[in-house]
Amino acid sequence: MSEIQIGLLMLGAVIIALVFAFNTFQEWRFRKRTRQAFARHHADVLLDVPKNHVRDGKQERLEPVLLQDDDDTPAYLNDTPPTHAYHAPVEAELPVHEDSADDAVMDAADHQALIIALLDPSLDFIAEVVFKQPLQLSSLPRFNVAKRVQAILRSERGLWTPPELLPGIRYKQVNFGLQLVDRGGAVTEQELASFCQQISHYAEQFDAEVSFPQRQQKLVAARELDRFCADVDVLIGINIVSPLPISGARLRSVAEAAGLQLEPDGQFHYLADSGNSLYSLTSADQTPFTMHNLLDKSFPALTLLFDVPRVAGGAAVFDRAIAFAQQLSQEFNARLMDDNRRELSGPGLAKIREQLVRIYGNMDDRGIAPGSVAALRLFA
Incomplete structure (x- = not known):
């Protein structure tokens, strides 16, 4: 092999090494910028936010036993931000004619x-x-x-x-x-x-x-x-767990007899005269209820949801929701349990009620009445 050929090979190797080094540098710089762009300077909402908070639109719910004394899709004019939960319209109907x-x-x-x-x-x-x-x-x-x-x-x-x-x-x-x-x-x-x-x-x-x-x-x-x-944004979930699957047809009959109605979100809701949901009943495995699957499907367990700051009437409505949960437990030979499958006793439910009274008092002191227009806007 001549000296010229050896020189060309060496030159080619050097060029290849330089190209490889340049590509490596570019990849390092890209990764650095990516890490900076997606760096988190806040708490991880999935790891650090307590389960009783319903912020960032996530329907995480409060386990009743945890109630203790301590403590970007564009939106346009006249549009309501989409949520997974059923919410009645906040604004009242107003006449607009000016003749x-x-x-x-x-x-x-x-x-x-x-x-x-x-x-x-x-x-x-x-x-x-x-x-x-x-x-x-x-x-x-x-x-x-x-x-x-x-x-x-x-x-x-x-x-x-x-x-x-x-x-x-x-x-x-x-x-x-x-x-x-x-x-x-x-x-x-x-x-x-x-x-x-x-x-x-x-x-x-x-x-x-x-x-x-x-x-x-x-x-x-x-x-x-x-x-x-x-601090006040909590969603209480009470599970109704039966030893046998719960018949959808029988469930619909019991729910409707108790005044609940099936809404487009796939849950049964007990509605106030204003149309706002006071409490709701859903399948514990998140399967939406439909007229079709209620006819021929059974459900392993149910969950009663109580969205604390959105409910006017407060503790009295909570009492009604608990009475309905107890009715379901009797109807389906079920037990009331928290999300950790621990049974909820009478004293435990009473303690939750005391906490609710405290939360509602804090809201009233702030001038944001539970279930008011302001509350429905803030907790949507």
Whole structure:
């Protein structure tokens, strides 16, 4: 082999080594950036969050024996963030017509107060957009944010209306409210900045004036409110465990006789007159109930769910739920158990009730009544 051939081989080997080294360096740099991008600077929600918390939209539930004395899909205007649990609509139905026949209704102080209450400064970051001249609006903007956004409009006559736009009506102001806290946690600084930017862009299209609350104060308030919500956000689950599979047909008969009805989420719900769920019954293995499988399927066990902060009537409703659970236990020769398969006794249930009274007292002291509009918004 000539010296030239040997030199070319050596040069080729060096080039191959350099290419390999460069690729190795690129791979190391990519992995480093990936680790930085996905590094967690917070607690692992699956490992560190107590089971009695129902935050981040996860339906983890409280094991009754653990009740002790210690302690990003876009959402758009008028859209409700999707949840796996059945939730009745929060907002009340409001008339929106503003012709002469409805003037008395629209002018009524209580009606105006109801519309204005759709946005709550203690729950929402409220941006005010004021047009220089009243104008007709063909649509309202959609916001690419992870929290609920609601709007109210002020007409040329000075009356506040819900966000349903009517032809022939001119508006001089729109208020947009970004909800500060929900079960996904508190709004972040980046989310708030994005919302403000989108609002400013909308106002610029109409050469309108826009005003915002003080951001840092709202962020601090949101974090404090989220901490409070985490303390009271619990979902109680009581298992009804029978030695024999529970007939779906018989279960449906018992549930409906007790006033529960099957809802689209695949659970039986006991509903208040308002349509809100007070407690629900589901299959312990998460199999949704349907009219079809209730006819020919049996279920190994059942779970009664009580979503604490969303229930108006508090301890009295809990008593009713427990009475229904005990009725099921008698009907199916079953036992009431926690998630660790430990039997729930009368004294244990009484202790849970005491804890519920304490939680509801804390909510009342905070001014967030269980089952109220504010509670349904915060715990959705």
